[in-house]
Amino acid sequence: MASMSVKHAIAAAKKLRSLQERFNPGGSDIYPALMGDEAITALIPSGNPLSVHILMFTRALREQGTDEQYEKFGRRADNNEIIGTFAQTELGHGTYLRGLEARADYDRGTEEFVLNTPKLSSYKWWPGGLGQTCNYCIFVAQLYIDNEAKGMAMFVVQIRDEETHMPLPGVHVGEIGKKMGLNGVNNGFLGLKDYRVPRLNMLMRHQQVLPDGRFVKSPVSQVSYFPMVFVRCMVARQNSNYLAQAATIATRYSVIRRQSPIEEGQPEPKILEHLTQQMKVIPEIVTAVVYRLAAANLQNMYNETAEAVYRKDFSRLPELHALACILKVATSYDSTYGIERLRQACGGHGYLTAGNLGNIFAMAAPACTYEGENSVLYLQVGKILMKNWSQVLAGRELMPSMAYISECSKMTSFPQWTGSWECLLKAIQYACVGSIRLAFQSYNARVQSAQSQTAAVNYSGLELTKAAELHGRSYVAGNFYQQIVNSPNKHQRSPQFQKVLENMLELHLIQIFFRHLGDILRFIRITEDEISALQRRLEEVLKELRPDAVAITDAFDFNDKILSSALGCYDGNVYERLFEAALKHPLNRKSVPDFFEAHLKPFMKENADNAKKSKL
Ligand SMILES: CCCCCCC/C=C/C(=O)SCCNC(=O)CCNC(=O)[C@H](O)C(C)(C)COP(=O)(O)OP(=O)(O)OC[C@H]1O[C@@H](n2cnc3c(N)ncnc32)[C@H](O)[C@@H]1OP(=O)(O)O
């Protein structure tokens, strides 16, 4: 599987590079975006062994290396003359980066770094493509000078001979084993023993080790985390695409499959006529659109921040970090939840490999873990919200994506309930700010009672996580509202199209309201009649969106090859494709399977003989 995946990945890389040159010569790097998501999924359903090379190795060289280092390594990597990965996670550590055990000791005598993974737990473990594909990597290690720890640093390390692909002396490298998906990626392990690299193999754009061993600290240590921020932005885009693919499959299947009359004596309807089926499928279509728009917004913010960082302006890093975390978490959680819900909406056929929903789930699910485990990133955002709440209490202005927190903090109570979109959005924001306030009270009480900040974060973790989750909801819903209601190009839309968009906004806001009704009722008084009115609106907007469901998913424009699903083909010939796929199963090559003579027949005969004996 790995070699097939490499072959397909190389074909895709060539194709996409030519697309980039043709449609976007020298433009913003759509190439990584395409390499990271739908353009690849179709070609390599078992995952792209070059994705970390494209998304992390090449970018780390460009963003963390000096111009000279880019000339030496980055240009060859961008041109796919060398293939690398990003080797940060270890067998023993993934989240707690300050606990990483791999070390780089500077030898001023030879102006080299001596790299070691001192224990089994220090082995790099998980990097994509490391097992068999890559001949280089970015090796993340704790930097030591005269045995004094200086923090994390990145090193360009060649792990395999460029001609023979043999592991170099001092390198122990291989595949970590079968996974629940992405088995074409050859995630690998890497051990180094007294492996020497020249001083100039340490990426030194932001921090330096001079020939005599003097260490020049980075002006902002967090900039070394930047490669992860980019991938978190990519996850938001990639996973919204996975959800859109699953929504396309389930929608098309739901207008082909007929089952169970709604009125006695009536013909069996398309299953999408059942209201409960509409509630399973249509909200996921809308969620895919919502996150696609949010991911595009985040990508623009990433590009602006990356340009600023290049100019040594680090001011926007904190906001980008917070948004990249929250969107990566929200998109990966909601997409995996949604894909599984869409699989179940396809009944038994949804469980067939031929439907491809299981593989789409297996491709989407690890995004809840890699690039920062989701609950850890929620805590990251929770900590940032605590810092921002302190700013609010001090009367200071907040970053733009958190401005609503200041506004809501000035409200002594929630205004008269109207049920309008603005009211629903404000309710989610108000509940978020109420949760932030409660979390801050708990966190601050712990700090005041002499708990350390890290302990206070841990013991306030549930409330911090809730506040972070609601912040994500507020940001995503707010972005969708702005795009539908206040977009500068709204007047270019036909009234019909605008109405479909507004129906999607209605559905999204009401769905989020009901999902967080408990959180909202904690801070806002809403009557039973007002809630029942929203229930009626939910049922009504599902009915209104029903006729547009197929058109919206067709607009995602996934080729049948990308969907790779007998349930979701454009021509709707589901049963023929399911049967065609079944007949291809190896077990159908013979009428009598080999195991009959070898196992089944003796088993049945032995039981028959025993039965006869017991009657005698
Ligand atoms: C799309 C397709 C992708 C397919 C391929 C997938 C490939 C996968 C690759 C990987 O998985 S690479 C490995 C990813 N690993 C991680 O993400 C590790 C997660 N852990 C962390 O990020 C950090 O350990 C932590 C959780 C943030 C904790 O950091 P630490 O304990 O060192 O200190 P903190 O106090 O939490 O943070 C210090 C300070 O720094 C700020 N900060 C943290 N991270 C970032 C960042 N990425 N960018 C900017 N700033 C960051 C944090 O807010 C704190 O700021 P202050 O409070 O000091 O102002």
Ligand SMILES: Cc1cc2nc3c(=O)[nH]c(=O)nc-3n(C[C@H](O)[C@H](O)[C@H](O)COP(=O)(O)OP(=O)(O)OC[C@H]3O[C@@H](n4cnc5c(N)ncnc54)[C@H](O)[C@@H]3O)c2cc1C
């Ligand atoms: C498919 C896949 C591809 C990957 N590719 C790469 C790659 O290319 N390069 C690379 O370097 N890494 C890669 N990784 C590794 C990935 O980055 C780590 O798995 C991830 O960072 C989580 O770390 P961990 O696995 O050590 O889990 P841990 O950090 O051990 O987490 C285990 C549990 O402990 C909890 N936990 C940990 N710390 C805290 C805390 N501070 N507070 C509360 N709870 C906590 C977590 O929430 C989680 O529930 C990949 C992983 C996968 C699954």
